[in-house]
Structure formats: structure tokens, C-alpha cells
Amino acid sequence: MISDYSTLALRNLQKRKLRSWLTMLGIFISIATIFVLISVSLGLKGAVEEQFRVLGTDKFFIMPKGQLGGPGTSSAVFLQKADADVVEKVAGVKDISYLSAAYAEAIFADQKRFFMIAGIQGDKSRVLKEVQAYKIDEGRFMRDDEYGKVMLGSQFKYNDVFKKPMKTGDRIALNGVDFKVVGILQPIGNSQDDKLIYMQLDDLKKITNVTGLDEIIVQINDGESVAEVASNVEKRLRSFRGVNEDTQDFSILTPEELLATIGTILNVITAFLLGVAAISLVVGAIGIANTMYTSVIERINEIGVMKAVGARNSDIMLIFLIESGLLGLVGGIIGVAIGAGLSKMIEYIAITQFATNLLKAAMPLYLFVGCLVFAFLVGAISGVFPAYRASRIKPVDALRYE
Secondary structure (H helix, E strand, O other): OHHHHHHHHHHHHHHOHHHHHHHHHHHHHHHHHHHHHHHHHHHHHHHHHHHHHHHOOOEEEEEEOOOOOOOOOOOOOOEOHHHHHHHHOOOOEEEEEEEEEEEEEEEEOOEEEEEEEEEEOHHHOHHHHHHHOOOEEEEOOOOOOOOOEEEEOOHHHHOOOOOOOOOOOOEEEEOOEEEEEEEEEOOOOOHHHHOOEEEEHHHHHHHOOOOOEOEEEEEEOOOOOHHHHHHHHHHHHHHHHOOOOOOOOEEEEOHHHHHHHHHHHHHHHHHHHHHHHHHHHHHHHHHHHHHHHHHHHHOHHHHHHHHHOOOOHHHHHHHHHHHHHHHHHHHHHHHHHHHHHHHHHHHHHHHHHOOOOOOOOOOOHHHHHHHHHHHHHHHHHHOHHHHHHHHOOOHHHHHHOO
16 A cells, blocks of 8 residues: 555646756755765764874873874974983883974075974984884985984975975975985875975984974883873973963873863754754755645645545545655755765865865665655655645545645
């Protein structure tokens, strides 16, 4: 019986093709939007979690308080090498890396640009290399005591940062000082890191006004608790810097805290955008309700005939509910197809234009099924009242209706 009702509903939709397409417009736009938002959000969350898996659970970060944008951003205070020395002596600490960053003028091939320079301490770079998963694409890593040399992010070679791609052996002027390129790194996956220039920390201090450290990365011994070691480091640094909980001028972030913070931000952004998409979904639902009302009025005689030959109120209601549900379902199918295409397009643009692999499109089966079921339910619910009205029409009145 359901199959007969579905066939009848499809025939009625085919008779009114233009109206059906216009009705579904709001549905597939909203479903496409919802699909894209969830797909990209899931992909971004998965990419971030993958980054943290690479990072490992045995490291945490110390940064000056007020530095929200990472190394190189403005901060009222700085850490110092003496702070790093104190941290390194805390029980449970296996090794540390530290760095500073600043923007500098770069000149190559008669072209002037500004880039962020990361100053690293050669003999204290192992943890940093592990965190960033650095791999050499061309040349080699800087040696611990090698000055006047730089390593470049992958975009200097592959993304036309300058008029011509750079290679090892090239020379680049940074704030008027000449440096030789000894290595180019493989892509890390985000444009900020892949546009970095790396040099020895002492070289950075010579060509900029950098005096302190922007970040200390701490690795703990096997079997130690990150939270416990981080707490001990925090207490020791407070004592060394002469601050208390209220005046503390540095922050300690563990992987769990970073992941929770990023997850919260992603959820808030996704919820807001889904709210915007829900507006178009409401508009689509109103369109379906309006179409079904019009359909009821146009088919009053048909309803009267069906009731005259034995159709019950529940049969009439079910026919119209299936019809409105099919409007939502077909709109959902089109919306999911459009959404999948847009998601892949966003991923492609992110990789090719912005050189980041963080914006990946995740498309699990439950996302497809969920969007289609949701679209069908929205359509069916939108048609409840028109269907109920159709079911309450009296056969005698319907047959006499002009």
C-alpha cells in the first residue's frame, strides 16, 4: 500500500514539475549548506586531532601571557633563556626547545617581501623538530653552530613566494644582512609554517630587536604525567619570576587543553553557521507547506472521488504526507550531491591556493544518511497540517467543489 501511495505521490509531483522544483529550491540549498558545514567541520576536527597525534602526549608549551596568536605576535612580556634553564632542571623534564620569532624584510631576485623569521637554538631544536615533524625536501638541516645560514619553508620553492622559486645555495637578504639557504623543508600543511624562514636564534637577535623567547616546548620523561610535570614547572617558574597566581605572566598549555580549546571554538563556529543554514531550511519548509496547501485546494475533487470509493481519512493524510516527504527527500538528495561537490571544492582550493591540508572534507556514511532522513522529515512535518486538512474534507463537499 505504501508503494502505491508513493507512486501516486510521484505522479502528482511530476504533473507540477516547475512548482516542485521551486519548492525544493529552499530545501536543497539548506541541506547543501548543512552538509558542507558538517563535512568541513568534521574534516578540520580530524586534521587537528591528527596534528596532535603527531605532536604526541608527552609535550606541553610555555608562552608569555597575552600572546594569543602564537610566536611572533605582540606580547607585553617575554620569556628568557634563564627561564628555559629553570624549566629544564625540573624533575620529569626530558628535553626542551625554545624559539623566538619576528617579521623581517626579505629581498630576493630584486623583489622585496616581509616574512616571519623563526630563531631556533641549534643544540635545543630536537623537540621542536619532533613537534613540527620537519623533513628536508632539499639540502639539509642547519648545524647546531652554523651562522649566516637559513632554512626555508616549502612555499619558497613551490608556491611562487618570489618571482622565481628558491633553491639551496641561493642567497637572501634579511633586514639588509645576507644569508645562504642550506635547506628547504617539506610541506607541513599550513601556510603560516610553510612560509617561515628559520635561522639561529643569535642571528635573529642581531638583525631584529628580539631580546626574549616567544615559546618554550617541553618534553617529559616516559611514564611521567604531563599535568603533574606541567604543574611543577608552573610553580618553579612562578618562584623564579617572582609572580603568584594573580600576577602570573606566562601560560602553560598541555595538548589536552589545546585540543579542548580548539574543539570549543570549532563547535561555536559550526553551531552559528548551522543556525544561519537553519533559516534557509525554515524557508524551504514553509515553501513545502504552501505547495501542499495549494495542492490540496487543486485536488479537492480528486479527494472526494477517493473517499467516495472507500479511501479513509488516514489514507488521504498518508498520501499527502508521503508527497511532502518526497519533496523534502528529493531536495535532500540534490542538496547532498551539491554539498559533497562544494566540500571537495573547498578542500581542493585550500590545498592548491592556501597550501593547507587542514580543511579536509570528511564524508562519513552517517552524514549522507542523516541529511537525507532529516530532509525527508522536514518535508513530511511541513505537510502535516495540509495533509490533515485534506483528510477532513467531506466527500459530498469535495464532489460539489468547483
